[in-house]
Amino acid sequence: MQTGHLAALEAKHALLDSQILAESRRPSPDQEALATLKKRKLQIKQEMTAQ
Template sequence: MQTAHVQALEAKHATLDQRIHAESSRPMPDAALLADLKKQKLRLKEEISAAH
């Protein structure tokens, strides 16, 4: 069960990484959105580290 949870968190982390990259690549990236996505990604990373 724990492994499935960690895998789900890692999948969400990868999705956020893709969204951050896509937003950063836009001609006029939304700074507030980028900041929010990065905070979400950091929270997930901390949760993944805690689960290991």
Template sequence: MENSHISALSAKHAGLEARIKAETSRPMPDAILVASLKKQKLRLKEEMSGRH
């Protein structure tokens, strides 16, 4: 896979991680939002590793 594509995926992955941390640190985190963000993060991780 092209390095720039992997870099872009890594940046999105890091952004999702930051959003998850921000949401879970709130007094009443939105569990549905957190689950959705985690699924997106997993998809990106799978794409980075070459599995679709």
């Protein structure tokens, strides 16, 4: 069961990573959106390491 949960977290982490990259490459990146995405990515990373 944990393996499926970890895989889901890894998928969310990768999705957030691509969203952060896309936002940061825009001509005028939304700093607030970037901060929110990075915070969510960090929370997921912490949950993954707690597994």
